[in-house]
Every structure is written in structure tokens, then in C-alpha cells.
Amino acid sequence: MTRTILLVDDHPIVRAGCQRLLAEAALGRVVEAEDVGSALDRWRAERPDVVILDLNIPGEGGGMAVLRAIQAESPAVPVLIFSMHEDPAIAARTLKAGARGYVTKNDAPDSLASAIGTVLAGRIHLDNGLARELALMTLTPTADPLAGLTQREREILGLVGRGLTTAAIADRLGISQKTVANACTQIKDKLGADSARALIRIAIDSGLAD
Missing domain, CATH: 1.10.10.10 (Winged helix-like DNA-binding domain superfamily/Winged helix DNA-binding domain)
Structure with missing residues (x-):
């Protein structure tokens, strides 16, 4: 049975590059969306096996809104975040919200296909560097750190x-x-x-x- 992959990114060049990579890896049929509205429409119409999701897409709430909607409707379907942000705090936030993996756009090209295989197998995907940073990251709360902000x-x-x-x-x-x-x-x-x-x-x- 052919898998369906939903690729959500607002940059056509990024989508085209991902299409080539995924075609070479023969992971399944790829359908695309470019913003929050089209992502949710495609999700509900296609019911994909896995979602590759950029966080910084147009629409209310951005990629996090899409992630939360998918989690609410079908939490078993893996969502793989594909982002330009390398900060482990952002990765931690998406994993807490239900994402199964995090790949940055600076990672090696074959890492995306490898990550898809990992999340489809029911495991969490993080590269070694990001996993280490998440493990070492400590958050120090303060009484009211934002008191001086408007x-x-x-x-x-x-x-x-x-x-x-x-x-x-x-x-x-x-x-x-x-x-x-x-x-x-x-x-x-x-x-x-x-x-x-x-x-x-x-x-x-x-x-x-x-």
C-alpha cells in the first residue's frame, strides 16, 4: 500500500527540493500545502500517513496550530517538524505539543528521509547534537522576568x-x-x-x- 506524505512549507523551492529527495527515497506519494488553511484542508482530505511541517507558515497560529489540530483529531499520525530554527527550546516545545521528530533545514539532505522512516516506525527522531542539547538544557525560572516590558x-x-x-x-x-x-x-x-x-x-x- 502506497503511503501518503503531506508536505507543508510556504517556499516552493523548498517543497520542490523535498519532492526530489522523497521521490529518490521512494517513501510514497507526496501532497503539498503552503499555509495553515491549505494544510488542514489537505490533511482532512488526504488523511496522510505522515506530515512534514514547517513552523513558520502563513495563517493564524502558524505550524503550531496545524500540529495541535492534527494532534486533536488523529494523535497517532506522526508529525515531523522541518524548520530553519536550530534552537533546542523550539524543538522541545514542538515535541511537548505532540511532534514525533525535528529536522532542521541545515541538516544533511538524506536526514529528512531517514527521519520519516524513524517516525513511521513509531520512534522519535532527533539528531545527536539536538538530542544532547535538549538533555543538557536547564531552565531557570525567575520571579517576574518580564516586568519591565510593555x-x-x-x-x-x-x-x-x-x-x-x-x-x-x-x-x-x-x-x-x-x-x-x-x-x-x-x-x-x-x-x-x-x-x-x-x-x-x-x-x-x-x-x-x-
Whole structure:
């Protein structure tokens, strides 16, 4: 019986590359979607055996909304996150939400096909480096780390924690990318964060990314 794979990504070049890789691996028939709405429509129409899901797709809630919907309707179907984000905090958040694996777009090309095989076999897929970081990652709670942030800064921090890009945040909030970038700089200064990765962890730890 031929398997069906649902590939959800908003970049046509990425989808085309994945199509070639999966065709070479002969893993099954691949159907595509590019945003939250089309992903859920395709999911319900095709009932695929496995879903490859980018987090940063257009639509309310992005890829996490798709993951949660699939988990609510068919938790046994494996969802493999395919993301540009390498932060273990984001990977941990998706696994907690029900994803069965996490592959970054910087991984070796054959890692995607290998990951699909792993999750279809009922196992969790993480590369060794990411698994080690997850195991070593410690979260240190603070009393009220966000006390100095404005409501708008909290909102932007929450979207950063969900993995949205500067452009996606600007589009979501109806503001310029420069305004978002400046706000992120101010947030870093207020929280003593030295990178976007640190902001993501703070957002997740504080519950703003949920």
C-alpha cells in the first residue's frame, strides 16, 4: 500500500527540493500545502500517513496550530517538524505539543528521509547534537522576568518565541520590520539577552509562546 506524505512549507523551492529527495527515497506519494488553511484542508482530505511541517507558515497560529489540530483529531499520525530554527527550546516545545521528530533545514539532505522512516516506525527522531542539547538544557525560572516590558513588547516576544521571523511578525501586527527589529533590540536590553535564541527561550519559559 502506497503511503501518503503531506508536505507543508510556504517556499516552493523548498517543497520542490523535498519532492526530489522523497521521490529518490521512494517513501510514497507526496501532497503539498503552503499555509495553515491549505494544510488542514489537505490533511482532512488526504488523511496522510505522515506530515512534514514547517513552523513558520502563513495563517493564524502558524505550524503550531496545524500540529495541535492534527494532534486533536488523529494523535497517532506522526508529525515531523522541518524548520530553519536550530534552537533546542523550539524543538522541545514542538515535541511537548505532540511532534514525533525535528529536522532542521541545515541538516544533511538524506536526514529528512531517514527521519520519516524513524517516525513511521513509531520512534522519535532527533539528531545527536539536538538530542544532547535538549538533555543538557536547564531552565531557570525567575520571579517576574518580564516586568519591565510593555504590552507590545510582550506581544512581539511571544511571536518571537513561536518562531516567527521579523517579516512575519511585522505582517501579523501591521507594523514595519524596522519597528519589530528595534523592539527586539529593546527587549534584549531590558532582559539582558544576548541573542534571538535567548529571547526564544525566555518567551517559552514565560509561557508567552503558547
